[in-house]
Amino acid sequence: MTSFVRFFVLTAVAAIGVFGQTSTGNILGVVQDASGASVAGARVSVVNLGTNTRTEATADSAGNFLVRFLLAGKYAVEAEAKGFKKFRQDGIELQ
Numbered sequence: 381m382t383s384f385v386r387f388f389v390l391t392a393v394a395a396i397g398v399f400g401q402t403s404t405g406n407i408l409g410v411v412q413d414a415s416g417a418s419v420a421g422a423r424v425s426v427v428n429l430g431t432n433t434r435t436e437a438t439a440d441s442a443g444n445f446l447v448r449f450l451l452a453g454k455y456a457v458e459a460e461a462k463g464f465k466k467f468r469q470d471g472i473e474l475q
Contacts, residue, residue, distance in 0.1 A: 424445045430453045452475055
């Protein structure tokens, strides 16, 4: 890790829909560095805080990620990539 560590800026949008008897939602966002440049290949973890279930994703070449079929609950999103400090966003709730 370099001495000039950039922080992740994560924009996450949480959405949930009802399909029959099952309620699931998606969390999507963009992983960017402090200058606004995309961080391709960043590892993204979405953690259900009630069950401690972790779902993994990888940011694409534009820094976008999508985690689908999540149950209602409170979540945290973590992002990390080589040369960057780990980022965590709490307070995401799917209802």
